[in-house]
Amino acid sequence: MNNNNYKLDTKLIHAGIEPDPTTGAIMTPIYQTSTYVQAAPGDHKGYEYARTQNPTRTVLQNALAAIENGQYGLCFGSGMAATDAVIKLLQPGDEVIVSNDLYGGTYRIMTKVFANYGIKFHFISMQDAQDIIPVVNANTKIIWIETPTNPMLNVIDIAACAAIAKAHNLLLVCDNTFASPYLQTPLDLGADIVLHSATKYLGGHSDVVHGALIVNDASLDERLRFIQNSCGAVPGPHDCWLVLRGIKTLHVRMQRHCENGEAVARYLKAHPKVGKVLWTGFEEHPNHDVARKQMRGFGGMISFTLKNDSIEDAIAVLSKTKLFALAESLGGVESLIGHPATMTHASIPREERVKNGLVDSLIRLSVGIEAIEDLIADLEQAIG
Numbered sequence: 001m002n003n004n005n006y007k008l009d010t011k012l013i014h015a016g017i018e019p020d021p022t023t024g025a026i027m028t029p030i031y032q033t034s035t036y037v038q039a040a041p042g043d044h045k046g047y048e049y050a051r052t053q054n055p056t057r058t059v060l061q062n063a064l065a066a067i068e069n070g071q072y073g074l075c076f077g078s079g080m081a082a083t084d085a086v087i088k089l090l091q092p093g094d095e096v097i098v099s100n101d102l103y104g105g106t107y108r109i110m111t112k113v114f115a116n117y118g119i120k121f122h123f124i125s126m127q128d129a130q131d132i133i134p135v136v137n138a139n140t141k142i143i144w145i146e147t148p149t150n151p152m153l154n155v156i157d158i159a160a161c162a163a164i165a166k167a168h169n170l171l172l173v174c175d176n177t178f179a180s181p182y183l184q185t186p187l188d189l190g191a192d193i194v195l196h197s198a199t200k201y202l203g204g205h206s207d208v209v210h211g212a213l214i215v216n217d218a219s220l221d222e223r224l225r226f227i228q229n230s231c232g233a234v235p236g237p238h239d240c241w242l243v244l245r246g247i248k249t250l251h252v253r254m255q256r257h258c259e260n261g262e263a264v265a266r267y268l269k270a271h272p273k274v275g276k277v278l279w280t281g282f283e284e285h286p287n288h289d290v291a292r293k294q295m296r297g298f299g300g301m302i303s304f305t306l307k308n309d310s311i312e313d314a315i316a317v318l319s320k321t322k323l324f325a326l327a328e329s330l331g332g333v334e335s336l337i338g339h340p341a342t343m344t345h346a347s348i349p350r351e352e353r354v355k356n357g358l359v360d361s362l363i364r365l366s367v368g369i370e371a372i373e374d375l376i377a378d379l380e381q382a383i384g
């Protein structure tokens, strides 16, 4: 089905999917093959070798394009492999302006891998998109944003960044992992490349590592497809199938993530031992207006601090939760809890992270889709 006029809830289930031509199987088969038989050299059915094309992957790529309101989808073995492919569009001497509140792995690949290849990355706050303009120079090629951000839940104005990118002939890359296309579709707001760690909400069941890019421009798709095939960080067909299965319930999962997220955020805000609660749905959130404008809901990612701001108190909470599992990652059906200062963001010097609000007691929740009463009771007994 390639009809893009359907609503998202329908596209999530049907987009890109056709019954299997040989058997009529309603679910796309896992084409576990490395190569395809040709009738004569060059006489094939569009599939030559499975790094280049795989039918299970093709279906997923088309489905992802449809749900992000894009023309082309490309899948990778992980979110980082997708990130790697985008940066390989660049050449030595090129520069990238990046939002400074960023997924740790993205910061690492930029500063520890691609900086060695002569690409320069400027990390700046983009709370006010106009702050990007003075950093643009003749070598700038990409503006790279992540919104909402991890773990500070800042929101960046995608349309404002897109306008700046367009005016200076730059590409705007938007990591849409946290929001998912259920909450926001950056291509509609002028982004050029949407990036996903499908490991998170798209897969949704904490059972697969996967990445994706979605674009509208045919020549950009061609350049990225060349990198995908040349560098080879492609996903296996079984992983593609798991993501394909996962996205069919994205809308019902996200609806519950949003409901549970709101209930947990309001519960925490009223708790006497809790300091700040960071959740994009609060009116007093510094970028709430932008969130309202560009998002269709506020999601289940919440960070909060304790009034007694100490690592020990935060760890005490983490060690007591029973339903909220202590783990990295996010976006699965089960609730997770994490401590950025000692886990995901431990490599950032204390002074620097505290300056950006990432204080010692900051706890991050990925609120799952369990019964809300049980989740709140779990937090109640853990925070005390």
Ligand SMILES: *Cc1c(COP(=O)(O)O)cnc(C)c1O
Residues within 6 Å of the ligand: 078, 079, 080, 081, 103, 105, 106, 146, 150, 175, 177, 178, 196, 197, 198, 199, 200, 209, 210, 211
């Ligand atoms: C997890 C994550 C990534 C990296 O994706 P992997 O699938 O783990 O390689 C990139 N960006 C964000 C926002 C993430 O949360």
